[in-house]
Amino acid sequence: MAAEKKRLIPSKYIPEVGSFVETIDGKRYLIANDAMYTFYRRTKGEFSPFFLALRDEKRLLGCKCVKCGQVRVPPFLTHCPDCDFAPTTEVEVGQVGIMNSTPPITYFATSLFQDMAPYGRGRVIFEGADTAMSVNLYTTTGILVPGIFKKGTKVKLVFRDDRVGDVRDVFCVPLSELSQAQVEKKGLQESEIDWEAAVPPPLAEATPEAQAAYKQAFKEITAIVKEMNANPRARKDIAGWKRAIVVKTLGGEFGLFIKDGDIRTGKPPKSPDFVMVCEDPKTLLDGLAYRGAITDAVINRKLWISKNQEFITIFKLDRMARSLARTKKV
Amino acid sequence: MSRRVGIVGAAVTPFKGTWREKTYYELAQMATREAVKDAQMPIADVEAAFYGIYNDIFERAAIPEHAIHGLCGMQNKFGVRITTGGATGAYTMSAAHAYLAAGRFKTALVLGVEKATDCFDFTSMSATPEVIKSIAWSGDSFFEQPIGWSASDSYAEVVLAYMDEHPTDLKPEVTAQISAQLSQQVRTNPYAQRQFDQVTAEEVLNSRLVVYPFRELEICVYSEGAAALILAEEETAKAISRNSGKPVIWITGVGEANEHSFAGKNHKVMPRIMSDYYAARRAYEMAGIEDPTKAIDIVELHDAFVHQLEISMAEFGLVPLGRADALIEEGLMTPGGKYLVNLCGGLIYCGHAVGASNIMSAWSARKELINRRLKTALVHGTGSTIAQFTACMILEHE
Numbered sequence: 130m131a132a133e134k135k136r137l138i139p140s141k142y143i144p145e146v147g148s149f150v151e152t153i154d155g156k157r158y159l160i161a162n163d164a165m166y167t168f169y170r171r172t173k174g175e176f177s178p179f180f181l182a183l184r185d186e187k188r189l190l191g192c193k194c195v196k197c198g199q200v201r202v203p204p205f206l207t208h209c210p211d212c213d214f215a216p217t218t219e220v221e222v223g224q225v226g227i228m229n230s231t232p233p234i235t236y237f238a239t240s241l242f243q244d245m246a247p248y249g250r251g252r253v254i255f256e257g258a259d260t261a262m263s264v265n266l267y268t269t270t271g272i273l274v275p276g277i278f279k280k281g282t283k284v285k286l287v288f289r290d291d292r293v294g295d296v297r298d299v300f301c302v303p304l305s306e307l308s309q310a311q312v313e314k315k316g317l318q319e320s321e322i323d324w325e326a327a328v329p330p331p332l333a334e335a336t337p338e339a340q341a342a343y344k345q346a347f348k349e350i351t352a353i354v355k356e357m358n359a360n361p362r363a364r365k366d367i368a369g370w371k372r373a374i375v376v377k378t379l380g381g382e383f384g385l386f387i388k389d390g391d392i393r394t395g396k397p398p399k400s401p402d403f404v405m406v407c408e409d410p411k412t413l414l415d416g417l418a419y420r421g422a423i424t425d426a427v428i429n430r431k432l433w434i435s436k437n438q439e440f441i442t443i444f445k446l447d448r449m450a451r452s453l454a455r456t457k458k459v
Numbered sequence: 460m461s462r463r464v465g466i467v468g469a470a471v472t473p474f475k476g477t478w479r480e481k482t483y484y485e486l487a488q489m490a491t492r493e494a495v496k497d498a499q500m501p502i503a504d505v506e507a508a509f510y511g512i513y514n515d516i517f518e519r520a521a522i523p524e525h526a527i528h529g530l531c532g533m534q535n536k537f538g539v540r541i542t543t544g545g546a547t548g549a550y551t552m553s554a555a556h557a558y559l560a561a562g563r564f565k566t567a568l569v570l571g572v573e574k575a576t577d578c579f580d581f582t583s584m585s586a587t588p589e590v591i592k593s594i595a596w597s598g599d600s601f602f603e604q605p606i607g608w609s610a611s612d613s614y615a616e617v618v619l620a621y622m623d624e625h626p627t628d629l630k631p632e633v634t635a636q637i638s639a640q641l642s643q644q645v646r647t648n649p650y651a652q653r654q655f656d657q658v659t660a661e662e663v664l665n666s667r668l669v670v671y672p673f674r675e676l677e678i679c680v681y682s683e684g685a686a687a688l689i690l691a692e693e694e695t696a697k698a699i700s701r702n703s704g705k706p707v708i709w710i711t712g713v714g715e716a717n718e719h720s721f722a723g724k725n726h727k728v729m730p731r732i733m734s735d736y737y738a739a740r741r742a743y744e745m746a747g748i749e750d751p752t753k754a755i756d757i758v759e760l761h762d763a764f765v766h767q768l769e770i771s772m773a774e775f776g777l778v779p780l781g782r783a784d785a786l787i788e789e790g791l792m793t794p795g796g797k798y799l800v801n802l803c804g805g806l807i808y809c810g811h812a813v814g815a816s817n818i819m820s821a822w823s824a825r826k827e828l829i830n831r832r833l834k835t836a837l838v839h840g841t842g843s844t845i846a847q848f849t850a851c852m853i854l855e856h857e
Contacts, residue, residue, distance in 0.1 A: 141582055142581070142582060143581075144581040151479050153479055153480055156480070158479045158480060160479065162581075163519070163577075165516060165519055173601070176601055199724060199725060201721070201723075203601075203602055205601075205602070205721060211725055229620075229722055229723065229729060230616065230619055230620035230623050230729045230730070231619040231620065231622065231623050232616065232619065233611075233612045233615030233616055233619060233670050233671055233672070234670065234671040235607060235609065235611070235612050235670045235671075236667075236668050236669060236670065236671070237587075237588075237667075237669040237670065238588070238607065238609070239588055239589075239591045239592035239595045239607075239609055240580035240582060240583065240588035240589045240591075240592045241592050241595070241607075242607045242609075243582065243583065243588060245607060248607055250603075250606055250607050250608065250612055251616070252616070252722050252723075252729070254723060258723070259723055259724040259725075260721055260722065260723030260724060260726055261721075261722045261723045262602070263599075263602055263603045263606060263608070264606065265606045265607065275671050275672070279623075280620070280623040295605055296601070296602050296603075296605050296606055297605050297606060300606075368584060369584030370583075370584050419662075419665065420665065421665050422665060422666060422667030422668070422675075423667070424667035424668055425667060425668055428668060441583050441588075444667065445585075447667045447675075451666070451675075454662075455656065458657070
């Protein structure tokens, strides 16, 4: 992993040379793996002082119009267009701010950010600034859910331990999750914060009722999974995908296996790609039966996954549920 | 004195999740062939071409229009491409209108095409993450791209800011109902990607969150396809109309506005889509519309997201800001209501072939004005970060 981080494009993103033929209405169409890529030695130009201050001094800079006094952060211009292009001067602003508006949370990310999802990105007006700066938003309490950040929420700027002179060098956390000393510290770094570890939620001792509910739910899940397996649209949703998953519930546990279009249940795998924990197996059952999204169950903490990156598998399961439901309608 | 300009021909290709059978060359020519056929005129009589193609990465070529110019029979004639994000199609129509109104040409081809889902993410083995990544290169490259800017999260910023100001508007049950209604309207559009994907409001509410607060069934789907219009100045339009037997649909108003892309004091007003507000007002003024609630019969708007559809309708002045839910709760856009909104299914159900989408909307508005014998339609396109760009057009059937 460390070696990959040194590459601008990690090798996992780079496909092999290849092609295949797809036949539609008796005609053959050639489809080839391809890429469009350009490398840069790109200057940060007039933004260089801003990025260097983040990287080297853990300071946040803005620019102030000499005429109207407006302070823009980040300092995205050198002359103020509102004052007939009067010049601006460099100013330093505070490292505490407020959310300009309630920020979105991305659960289904672009291919570049799937490892980071779910993530928040919002705009913060820092002390002394008039404009809002886009930053990533994190909570110290696990998966980011709606309600943690809202319009007016006070936030603290936090600096990455390893900084490269990029906007990713900083992010924000809610002030309410920090100590007074952390709030007051200028240049607070991520390693100075206690981050809640991803530990699976404990499951209580299984009661006979829970075991019976598990057996019934497992039977129904297996039946749905068989239907998915026989459904071309659902199979397409997991084409090229392979995962071995352990599903743990209060009444028992089982394995869920995905392999290039096939899906089946079975005994729990010894080396799973990830683990799902849901006290009530009906949570997963409802998701697969298209009675509520599994994604939402994760967000609402009814279903826990051991790796955030596996949201992509959760999306695929949600998609299969919809594909099956669509087919049943037609 | 500028000349009147009208639509005399229109066509769309089927919008599909993926077109394995065709490249964008053929899609572009398909729409062009059908548009001149609709106008019953030879391509040789078309004097200029205006191309709406949003994203070079989708077409896998810089200046992708160069290849299609000759393929569409436009060699040795004027050709220019417009790209303004989601508003590409609307701005392309606006540009063509301006040239014709100024008397530079008598006829023009407006052609939008997009081939989005050739993009493919080999890590998830699916197209969508790579499609939205290709769009995400459109964000600010210094301050926003590196931290996960996307089209969805930037529109969600505007929607959430609106909801901060109007917490009782955009209720989930209303956005779900709008999506369900659009899914019914798309049934009559044989070119739609999701013609037979009818959903209930409950299914919309049960669909997964993609970017909070947007659910999967409240978001447009990326499509591949093309759409074309033939525009003509007044006298030529009338002559073409006499020959084809189809009425001219006049473009009586055009308006555009692009907002600031940074937020804060004197910058983007985050809870508003001021670009929609200004563009619509400018189009109304040009068309002589004083009260749009009385004048507008049909709205074909760019519904990238259901929530944005509601805000845009408010910015157009068709429903009060903060009370956009009246579209459903007071029946303004329900069947039999005051406005016919996105009869084609919109971009959520017909599909979003970006450069072609707004042109498809104009195709639908023209068709509906003629078939329903109605007078006035508003066509709209929105695009870029935080709903920054808008172009609007008023179409009128005499």
